[in-house]
Amino acid sequence: MLVVMKAQATPEQINAVCEHIEKLGFRPHPMPGAQRTAVGITGNQGQIDQGNLEELSGVAEVIRVTKPYKLVSRDVKEEDTVISFPGTNATIGGRDLAIVAGPCSIESREQAFAVAEQIAAAGAQFFRGGAYKPRTSPYMFQGLGEQALIIMAEVRDRFGLRIVTEAMDTENLDLVADYADVIQIGARNMQNYTLLKAVGRKRQPVLLKRGMSATLDELLMAAEYIMSEGNYQVILCERGVRTFIDHTRNTLDLSIVPAVHRLSHLPILVDPSHGTGKRNKVVPLARAAVAVGADGLMVEVHDQPDKALSDGAQSIYPEQFVQMMDEITQIAPVVHRNVPHGIEISEPVGGPVTGTARSAGR
Amino acid sequence: MLVVMKAQATPEQINAVCEHIEKLGFRPHPMPGAQRTAVGITGNQGQIDQGNLEELSGVAEVIRVTKPYKLVSRDVKEEDTVISFPGTNATIGGRDLAIVAGPCSIESREQAFAVAEQIAAAGAQFFRGGAYKPRTSPYMFQGLGEQALIIMAEVRDRFGLRIVTEAMDTENLDLVADYADVIQIGARNMQNYTLLKAVGRKRQPVLLKRGMSATLDELLMAAEYIMSEGNYQVILCERGVRTFIDHTRNTLDLSIVPAVHRLSHLPILVDPSHGTGKRNKVVPLARAAVAVGADGLMVEVHDQPDKALSDGAQSIYPEQFVQMMDEITQIAPVVHRNVPHGIEISEPVGGPVTGTARSAGR
Amino acid sequence: MLVVMKAQATPEQINAVCEHIEKLGFRPHPMPGAQRTAVGITGNQGQIDQGNLEELSGVAEVIRVTKPYKLVSRDVKEEDTVISFPGTNATIGGRDLAIVAGPCSIESREQAFAVAEQIAAAGAQFFRGGAYKPRTSPYMFQGLGEQALIIMAEVRDRFGLRIVTEAMDTENLDLVADYADVIQIGARNMQNYTLLKAVGRKRQPVLLKRGMSATLDELLMAAEYIMSEGNYQVILCERGVRTFIDHTRNTLDLSIVPAVHRLSHLPILVDPSHGTGKRNKVVPLARAAVAVGADGLMVEVHDQPDKALSDGAQSIYPEQFVQMMDEITQIAPVVHRNVPHGIEISEPVGGPVTGTARSAGR
Amino acid sequence: MLVVMKAQATPEQINAVCEHIEKLGFRPHPMPGAQRTAVGITGNQGQIDQGNLEELSGVAEVIRVTKPYKLVSRDVKEEDTVISFPGTNATIGGRDLAIVAGPCSIESREQAFAVAEQIAAAGAQFFRGGAYKPRTSPYMFQGLGEQALIIMAEVRDRFGLRIVTEAMDTENLDLVADYADVIQIGARNMQNYTLLKAVGRKRQPVLLKRGMSATLDELLMAAEYIMSEGNYQVILCERGVRTFIDHTRNTLDLSIVPAVHRLSHLPILVDPSHGTGKRNKVVPLARAAVAVGADGLMVEVHDQPDKALSDGAQSIYPEQFVQMMDEITQIAPVVHRNVPHGIEISEPVGGPVTGTARSAGR
Missing domain, CATH: 3.20.20.70 (Aldolase class I)
Structure with missing residues (x-):
């Protein structure tokens, strides 16, 4: 199941949809796109009722995804993941x-x-x-x-x-x-x-x-x-x-x-x-x-x-x-691709860990 | 590498061979057979010297196993595992x-x-x-x-x-x-x-x-x-x-x-x-x-x-x-096989666990 | 397409069906079964009209076969070919x-x-x-x-x-x-x-x-x-x-x-x-x-x-x-099978050819 | 088997080698290369004697080809077939x-x-x-x-x-x-x-x-x-x-x-x-x-x-x-390739056959 938000939907509306999904015992996956956000719904607790979701504010439509995969699908997110x-x-x-x-x-x-x-x-x-x-x-x-x-x-x-x-x-x-x-x-x-x-x-x-x-x-x-x-x-x-x-x-x-x-x-x-x-x-x-x-x-x-x-x-x-x-x-x-020539570091080397010490905060 | 013990080798002799192998940084796998015991040697620390092993008492011969698997091989254990x-x-x-x-x-x-x-x-x-x-x-x-x-x-x-x-x-x-x-x-x-x-x-x-x-x-x-x-x-x-x-x-x-x-x-x-x-x-x-x-x-x-x-x-x-x-x-x-008719329990049900309590000692 | 003949259909009726099929530019394949004969129809000249076939005497029913194979199918011939x-x-x-x-x-x-x-x-x-x-x-x-x-x-x-x-x-x-x-x-x-x-x-x-x-x-x-x-x-x-x-x-x-x-x-x-x-x-x-x-x-x-x-x-x-x-x-x-012990020849050896001369009539 | 001719071998010498091979019951396949000609030998009548071939004039060496294919091999012909x-x-x-x-x-x-x-x-x-x-x-x-x-x-x-x-x-x-x-x-x-x-x-x-x-x-x-x-x-x-x-x-x-x-x-x-x-x-x-x-x-x-x-x-x-x-x-x-733009015909259309008449001489 996929909830397509309206183009002008606010972060609050998206949040409200996610919370509603969680309350139903499912898991929301907000996927922001160039035009609009879609919220994938996963979980194996059975069927979800479509009607109520469509009534939430900011929701454009609710689509039933029939493929066995959802979040990986272009149906759910049209733009390439970068x-x-x-x-x-x-x-x-x-x-x-x-x-x-x-x-x-x-x-x-x-x-x-x-x-x-x-x-x-x-x-x-x-x-x-x-x-x-x-x-x-x-x-x-x-x-x-x-x-x-x-x-x-x-x-x-x-x-x-x-x-x-x-x-x-x-x-x-x-x-x-x-x-x-x-x-x-x-x-x-x-x-x-x-x-x-x-x-x-x-x-x-x-x-x-x-x-x-x-x-x-x-x-x-x-x-x-x-x-x-x-x-x-x-x-x-x-x-x-x-x-x-x-x-x-x-x-x-x-x-x-x-x-x-x-x-x-x-x-x-x-x-x-x-x-x-x-x-x-x-x-x-x-x-x-x-x-x-x-x-x-x-x-x-x-x-x-x-x-x-x-x-x-x-x-x-x-x-x-x-x-x-x-x-x-x-x-x-x-x-229509490009081969970059090496990596450019724009910040002091940070990232996962340096050669000598392991990052703490993970 | 496989150490084949003499038919009349004693448990002490087998033990001594195993200890010797461990001392060399390898792992011994004694495999008792109908006639005699063989001791498989595994480990990835390089080659083992064959000569010394052959001199240990109770040892019949030492065989180099060339197949990529050893312990599963019939070369190491001729009898079927039951x-x-x-x-x-x-x-x-x-x-x-x-x-x-x-x-x-x-x-x-x-x-x-x-x-x-x-x-x-x-x-x-x-x-x-x-x-x-x-x-x-x-x-x-x-x-x-x-x-x-x-x-x-x-x-x-x-x-x-x-x-x-x-x-x-x-x-x-x-x-x-x-x-x-x-x-x-x-x-x-x-x-x-x-x-x-x-x-x-x-x-x-x-x-x-x-x-x-x-x-x-x-x-x-x-x-x-x-x-x-x-x-x-x-x-x-x-x-x-x-x-x-x-x-x-x-x-x-x-x-x-x-x-x-x-x-x-x-x-x-x-x-x-x-x-x-x-x-x-x-x-x-x-x-x-x-x-x-x-x-x-x-x-x-x-x-x-x-x-x-x-x-x-x-x-x-x-x-x-x-x-x-x-x-x-x-x-x-x-x-030359037989289909047994069900299982016969010769002892009070013991085994891994009963329906109500989990075995402690594992 | 498969024409299933009535159980009591006569050889003449079966023949008439075959001739009719040939006249339409297709090929009939009569397949006698234990109970009744079926006539398979093959040919790649397009569709055949079902109605007229059903009206021929001795015909029980006409079935459209949707599998890509017809004559090999059990739909066309239920009994094992021996x-x-x-x-x-x-x-x-x-x-x-x-x-x-x-x-x-x-x-x-x-x-x-x-x-x-x-x-x-x-x-x-x-x-x-x-x-x-x-x-x-x-x-x-x-x-x-x-x-x-x-x-x-x-x-x-x-x-x-x-x-x-x-x-x-x-x-x-x-x-x-x-x-x-x-x-x-x-x-x-x-x-x-x-x-x-x-x-x-x-x-x-x-x-x-x-x-x-x-x-x-x-x-x-x-x-x-x-x-x-x-x-x-x-x-x-x-x-x-x-x-x-x-x-x-x-x-x-x-x-x-x-x-x-x-x-x-x-x-x-x-x-x-x-x-x-x-x-x-x-x-x-x-x-x-x-x-x-x-x-x-x-x-x-x-x-x-x-x-x-x-x-x-x-x-x-x-x-x-x-x-x-x-x-x-x-x-x-x-x-439910049997392994026969060798071949029994009930007639003087004939068949395709003898060791010395090739059969003429083929 | 492959007979490699000397670089300066004459057509007559190559011919003589081919005829010799045929006389032995095998089949010669002359493969002209940029530098020299090689003659592949095929046939399933058993082994050929290498010695005599090496003595023929114009022959540089005779090579035994061990691959199951010969004429297709680069060993026999180094240059690309065009x-x-x-x-x-x-x-x-x-x-x-x-x-x-x-x-x-x-x-x-x-x-x-x-x-x-x-x-x-x-x-x-x-x-x-x-x-x-x-x-x-x-x-x-x-x-x-x-x-x-x-x-x-x-x-x-x-x-x-x-x-x-x-x-x-x-x-x-x-x-x-x-x-x-x-x-x-x-x-x-x-x-x-x-x-x-x-x-x-x-x-x-x-x-x-x-x-x-x-x-x-x-x-x-x-x-x-x-x-x-x-x-x-x-x-x-x-x-x-x-x-x-x-x-x-x-x-x-x-x-x-x-x-x-x-x-x-x-x-x-x-x-x-x-x-x-x-x-x-x-x-x-x-x-x-x-x-x-x-x-x-x-x-x-x-x-x-x-x-x-x-x-x-x-x-x-x-x-x-x-x-x-x-x-x-x-x-x-x-x-290092080129995509040509269409075909250029340098002679009046001849070739296998024209649209109206089939070539006779094949």
Whole structure:
């Protein structure tokens, strides 16, 4: 159910509608738009009576939403969701493409700084790196944990890059949230509903990776889980799905980009590193992702891929990253997008945490 | 790495080997066999020196295991793992097929008892029911939670049936473990490594369902995660995978049954309810599962499937369950198996918990 | 469109209806049933007027068939199609399971006779062998061609076994049809519509194998192509589909057996040899196929699988075939079926062709 | 096996090598390169003796090719295959992208001309249209047959566009070859080896579409079938594969483009119309295909898609085609390609056939 407010509705009227919804035992989700505010209603306590809502002042109309997802839908919010990062010019979902790059795992301070310096110079705004790694085998390298988070905070201090890193479970979520600018939910956890709800209660942007065999609807429903808890800053990410195809590790489904844009206001990035699993195919598919209309890219870059502790075969060299940036800069205008050149920090570095101390107030 | 002890090795010698392994910073897993004990070694701190181990008294030989999984492997333990339920004649993995049946979700005491009575009469030994339900949409029925666990404890008291129910996350794991005889890990959580490790620290049998697009290796590796924490009572479960096929909800891959038996000593059940998603296909595929050599079945039974709060379309009627039991009873001898008729309780009902009070000592 | 005749309709009335349909530019397909005859109408010249048909004498009612397939549908013919082989007790689709066995390719007279003797002794009624082999590479063994057909005719003469062999194209169809009792259409040709139509103009039974990624509807539509040309003796065959699964060569989809039986009157066999690609999984899945309700089995048997020119890894040894026959003989009664013990020839060997001379009258 | 000739080898020496190979019962395939000629050797009569070949004059070295395909391999021919169309500036595989456009089926002269005029004006060099249509149901529109071929010949005469049309079987191959500049082999026929060999004996370029569930190796092997008969003008085409994904009709696998370019010298086009099955996704994926490095595009354009007799839902409007051409013109330079603006005819229209008379000499 969706309550569409009149264009001239006052904040007080919107508040009154929200309170009324809460009184009925449901949850209101006010979604301000360019023209007017809509209030999504969620909850699984059964049907709500439409009549009374329509009589509240400031209400234009009440719409029954029949799709299984509501808050992610363009029916509820027509304008694209643009996520901004206060104190910087970085955005995700707007005209500027978001470029997220970095090693699969944080292996050492030296490695992280070496990669970060090069990707920052080439124009990336976001640094990705794994602190906690979900590995198929319990006997593989599982990440440096908090030590890696601290290293990434130092990368943030030093280069201004905003940090994207994965929370593997509710146990480490708080710690990850203390350090990350964007909390990543990995493909294997796309339907870990407990984690989705927990991250839905955080107030940081969430990067939600598509599951190995998730349909479009399931991806959108996973985003709905996060949003239904009140966190509307969700970024989707296509990273390849599992098919019979054997010349790549996964099959990158670029068609989901226009499909998401049609149904949802959420931005979607493409990860050609996991999407192909082969270094020589990352740059071509990065170009294709920009051409198809993705809101940005997430790529693995390693200065010594052959020595990487995880996913070396799909990490590109820094010089390939430079080439990629050059090529997508030329393609972006065709789809009315722009490749910004690096991040600009307009305020003294603040944000989640500095390299040495964790923020208290979260 | 695997240390094979001599047939006549004493418990003290085995202990000494384990202590030696721990001193080296690794983890020993003694696996007693019919003839001799083997000690699996796990840990990700690099290579262990083979020579010293071979010199310890009672050691027959030291074998390097090259497969990515160790503890699940038949190389490490040749005999089938048979899980028994103290105080009862029920087993999983032995000559008797394990029959797990019940509704998708526990909806009420009346519903649970109605179904339980009929499946017990027809010969099931295990009662399945969802207390916590992972649902694609946040707005769908999510299960009755602890109330459902209490109802299942009452079913256990009343009918003797052992309880199989899903733990969705580490938050509810302890509570589920208090009530369940077998803790189920759902398909969506097959690669939720945090949950796998947590359940690996429990001392109850775990039923691990295959993920939607998991390969055989990934399934075995997920089991390895549980075992590497010391819980060796793992039961695998095939429940269909996702393919292009559209005449069933999932594609039941019966070939994984002989494949698992070849590589691993762990038992594997088949769930033809999720595996097909269609009531009219459950019984035929249950017969096929027994014929292919499965160690048991897990089926959804509901007395009023049309009114089920979840998965009604794939739940069979109690009379279909009776027919299924009759048919598999005839097929089982062909594969040298037996369908036991219900559970026999040899001791006053004890076990995890009674309907009214939770066990303290866990 | 389907014209259902009255129970007491005379052959003349049925004829008159057929002629009327032809006059309208369509094609009539009389399908005699136990109670009454139905006449299917096919053709793509647009809609037919229902009113006039209903007025013809002997017509009970005229039904519009909305499914994309008609002649294959149970709506058109309620009784199971049972294909018989004149002069023998062999049938496909009836109470007796049809057992088709033999080598992948015919390699020599010695090999064919060695295998045939053993499978005949174990109870098979049909001998399969490739004369023309569709191979992925142009440089692989492509079959002995007509020489193989002659060898199979000798097998027929000697052991009474009916012959199943593949026609790869319209060029070799006539020759294959001269020798074969059942013409096989391979998985790669399931949508070779020209070949389907050509075999539809033959009057021998056709074994149609499911394509590598064919849906149930596509399989039924391929059968419809054959039937629309007037050949109603179609036998379907499940042989595994292509998925992400890597522990078997293909993924055997046993759920299609009850799905076919629900929608169509046509019989369906299962080929666990191609369906798994692994010798050690053939017998378990053969048992499962019988348990799920298949109308028969098609298995590759080779006396020296390691020396086979094609598909040796999935061919079972004759002694495994004996074991399989023994096991399915025990399972068949559960599904109200019977495993006949070999073929009985009630007439002097006639049929398509003898080993030395080709039949003239085709 | 591959015989690499010395750079200065004479035509006589090359001839002598070829004759020697033929005398040994094998087939020589001379492949002239920029620097030197290589002679591929095919045949399935077993191993060839390497020593004697190396002694022939002009031979630099003899290389054993271990891949299952030979003639398609870059090992055999390092330079890209560029197919040219005499009397025109059109090429496939060179710097210029090849743009193939037109309706799914030829429905009438008016329709064909209306579409052709618009795509020619927008810059296409090739006109595609179905004369013979492989349809899932025998009751669907199967194409206008020769009438459609004649219409396409008229389109050729009138607009200069080269004609791409499908041969469905060996029966209609000669007729199709009389009219077509490029003979298309459809996805359903990718492993119709009889048809592949027949088209391999033609001397026109062949467009080979990837099968619904073909792996990269299988696609290359299908091309090898054609080349092994002596026709080296093969163009591959990605058109989507079948997966679990349900938001598009097929899943377009753009990663196959760089994968083909790595292994083979053959050009590869992308068909985003079949690859998505949805009009609103064709242009985005056409852009992506160019960005990933495809050698051209094949798209369905219809002036009245809603009235199309086949595949209307995936045909784009002529104005969308104009937009697509504009966008890919901007993207092409990034991948060092060029979008030519239409075809230029340097000679009086000759070619396969004119609109009124069929060429005799084929």
